Amino acid sequence: MSVILEVDHVTKRFGGLVAVNNVSFQLYEGEILGLIGPNGAGKTTLFNCINGVYTPEEGRILFKGQDITGLPPYKVVRMGIARTHQVVRPLNELSVLENVVVGACYGRENLSLEEGRRTAEEVLEFVGLADKRNVLAGKLNVAEKKRLEMARALAARPYLLLLDEVLAGLNPTEVARMLHVVRKIREEGVTILMIEHLMHAVMNLSDRIIVLDYGSKIAEGTPKEVANNPKVIEAYLGDPDLALSLVEERT
Amino acid sequence: MKGMRLFVTVLFILALIVTGCSKATPTPAPQPTKAEAAPAQQQAPEAKAKTLVLGFTASQTGKYAKESKEQTQGIQLWLKDLEKKGGLKLSDGTVVNFKVKYYDDESTKERVQQLYTKLITEDGADLLISPYSSGLTAAAAVIAEQYGKIMITTGAASDSIYKQGYKRVYQIYTPASRYLTGAVDALKAWDPNAKKVAVVYEKSKFATGVAKAVKAYAEKQGLEVVLFEGYEAGTTDFNPFINKIEAAKPDAIIGGGHFQDGSTFAKQLYEKKTPVKMVAILVAPAVPEFAELGDAAVGVIGPSQWESIAKYSPESAKAAGLTWCGPTIEEFVSGYKEAYGYEPGYHAAGGYAAGLVLERAIKMADSTDPDAITKALDAMDVMIFFGHIKFDTGEAHGLQIGHDMVYLQWQKKDGKVVREIVWPEAAKTADAIYPLER
Amino acid sequence: MDVLLASLVDGLLIGFVYGLAAMGLTLIFGVMDVVNLSHGALIALGMFGVYLLFTGLGLNPYLGLLIVLVLGIILGMILYAIAIHPLLDGPHLSTLLSTFAVSMIIIGVGTMLFTSTPRNIDINLGSMVLGPVRLQGTRVVAALVAILVATGLYIFMYRTHVGKSIRAVANNRDAAELVGIPSVRILAFSFGLGTMLAMVSGGLIATLFPFSILSGGTYELKSFVICVLGGLGNPTGALLGGLILGLIEGLIPVFMPVGWTPVIEFTLFVLIILIRPSGILGAR
């Protein structure tokens, strides 16, 4: 398996606060890598470093062998990295379709408006929002907005998808539906890096998991390894029994 | 059904736009003025009557509202006086009457051009009077000239309008280039030792023009212009500037701009007790409200296009070898007071004079033919209550070359501040306070 | 040298009054993120308030200020209810336009009632000479009143319950609401305060310079410059910004033609927004 993303000793500071501290890891093509850690561990900041919202003070980020450190977000998208936001950011006054067309047109394939519309229709079908295509994005409910967020990122036809808590705030039925979508995306061959708080989901989906705490990577491995890592349990899981039960649920 | 709805919507929007763009403005129907009806009854049935439409815009809103109102009232008073006389009788028995038509130009140029075109093409204006201020007049003059209409300008002193090759625009006011030159003459006459003057002016079209002319004139008269600076229009705090003026140690301060900055400047000069011998500023001192400054007004000199205490009379006309026409100053002032309840200032007088000059020109031409009237205006050389009126017929066609400014000074008499004419010698009503006691 | 000193003092004195005017603008922006385009019209209204009390009732202008102060708070709260509150959650543009509409209404009615003729409050408190500097009584008093009002506001904001609530709402409206602060009432009152500051400073300016209903525009522009100098949304900064502006206006004529003052002022204004949007003293 070839490495699609390499995060190499990345550090990001805000004033005195070290949000991401010397983090390194590799992501292989086609896998799902889970990124977990307590609130404020620097997960979203790491995402922002990868897709160019922030420029890290130290370290490099390589995507398909190319150095993308410090590239502005719109160039990163062009190269094939799309992302969703933890707090959904629909373009409220635009229709659902238009939202996704934006994603398609300015994504990796740099489509024309017409091509973008075709792609957008496909993606909407894929995430199950096709019947809402002409609704203003601001009028959707939370679950629909989450799916819209996903659709917009997918429309960019990325090689790598960064998912930031796509399950947060959803009810169990909606979670199941979203998980289904995520699996389908992987089947399409898209590599996924996902931040998630919902343990059983992460454990279920991920091939590997990375744990951040206070900006530093404290563990890396299969879900089972991670769940059994005492440092992780101490920092994050708190209740070792619960952690174990989650792992078992998977098998 | 769907198509129908679409079609109707399109139609609706089109209708909206088209009606909006055509002559949707409901102009109030021209009401027959009293005067129009009155002479018609007096006239013998066989006498021919002719009504000329006189058009102009007034700044009823915006920054020129005050001056413009006075000017408009002046024009209206002239019209009323003419109606009282039963109109203007020509030698062939035709009685000429005027109908006045005017709109609010909001003190802006866009409106001026729009409304003057409307006046000419829609209201059929035969003759025009300018709006107030040089800037608006410049915009109006273009339109007037384009349609070959005669326009008498009043309230517009700028020289440059008359250097643009216009053939039918005539100026009542003394032009800016001669606005303050009298103050220099006065200074030299009162104090041969005075050497230094500071010329400070508002950065506006009018005031800058005046200031440049007076600087050149002062230097020609051998004075040293120790400071020549303009301040931003709308300046309210002059203190820092006054500090600078004081440092230049001038004998006299000459300049100003419009009413607001002028009166503010005068007030602050007084409060600062700036040690100068003479202060002569534009516009503000000539406005009656300048008296509200109280002691700060005392001693300030201002040029005025006209003063009710000026000495223009049939006798002085005769002395100068000029024809006199129109009412005397006393008649004008009492008429104005009767009509509006207070004394007229020069803006009002300028309005009246504009009408009077037109009346005189038609009389001279003995015709309402525009070419004949133009010829009469070119040849005009008369004295009216406003002063001597004569137009340049050379390169600066239409520029006023007859009329002169008078210079007034606010003085204290029996505890009240009053205005006195102090220059030129021939017109003066009191001796000047010189140097200023501060 | 004398010129420099005199201009310095003149600039500082007038700076306090400018600063007071800007405080109203910056307070409203700080609390509710609204750029109040009726600020200038409200300043003009304050001028006429004091003027009418002075000419109509013969009331001393400084006493008149007290009445204007109360009227300002009430008027501000009414304006908030009409023109701000319904639009607070809308796009940025809507409150800009609604306050501009208010300004049109005030100036429109004002022009009809008072015409645009300049007015003048004729008071003279004499002057005194300190070395090369001549202090004008009205200016000294105006600066003192401005300092008094600003101090009062400061104490109010930091020592009273309502004041603390205002700061809380400014900081985070939702959080303030959570801890039981009635944010709507606080917002309305803040707008009242901002209006009051505009009108009081207008009243003070009226004792110094002739004015008309259109005069507010100049001070509104000055207030923008000051707010940016002091940091947008920071009332204490505004006072400082006022002093800086006063100094700039005082000192520029010493070194270059006075006509360049606005060029320098506005260029500086744009540069500061670009380089240091939090104001000269603000944190980066």
Added chain:
Amino acid sequence: MMRYVRDPALWLTTLVVLVAGVWPLITRSATTREDMFLILMFVTLASSLNIVLGYTGYVNFGHIVFFGLGGYIGFYLIAEKGWHVIPAALAASLGVVLFAAILGGIILRLRGAYFALATIGVNEAVRSFIVNWDAVGGAVGMEMNFSRYQDYGGPMNALWFAYILLLIVTLASVLLSYFVRTSKFGLGLLAIREDEDAALVLGIPAPKAKTIAFALSAIFPAIVGTLFFFKNGNIEPGDAFRLHMSVEGIVMIMLGGYGTVMGPVVGAATYERLRGFLLTSPLFKNLQLAFAGVLLLLIIIFVPSGVVGWLRNRFPKVRRILA
């Protein structure tokens, strides 16, 4: 390309501007021409401002600086250098677009109120600079010799000529607005308006897009400025950089519906007619400003999406023909 040919909204937009604009040419009425000149001028100003304000979501109070600078450049070339009005207008446009591109690159980094305030500052700084710059007449401004109109077949023809040019410019600016609105680029701008950070992450090169939008919005105001002052025969700083006109432009856009193609057109025409009506109406003459203020307030509170926006929201069918 077929997409455009088949789009009824394009045809409606063109038709409306053309029918209204050609009206004075048919009636040969100079008064109608003058009325229409102002309307078309405001349509152009509002329409171009809408690209920045309505599409990109940046509140620009200094839009009029393009008009003023364009007016100055064009007028200088015509009056002082003897240029024909067409090359002068084009040169003005080029100069101002360059100015806008540089300025935009600098100040579009600012957001929200900061941007709005900076644009006020820019307008005032430019105006006060021109007031002090004697090469272009300083406070006095410049005037054009009347004989200059002879080059256009006399003053009357010059006015008609200026009007026809303005009509072309208006049409062009409305079409530009349409093509931007319906293009991929325009979609990117709308995304920036809705959420600039999200737009960046979606792949929109926001800094470049904003600057281009800003520069595009400067093309036509500059030409209009040249035409307006050419027709006026003189130019002064106060008339060229009147902040109030920028605000009026914003009001027009709000009135018609911001972010739509037809909105600024309808808004400018309505506003201009309304003001004209109020100005001459004996009932409202004295209160016209206050009345306009009340009306504006009511619109912002109750019809915030403007006339066209309201129609589009209320009747979704209309969307197809009303861009």
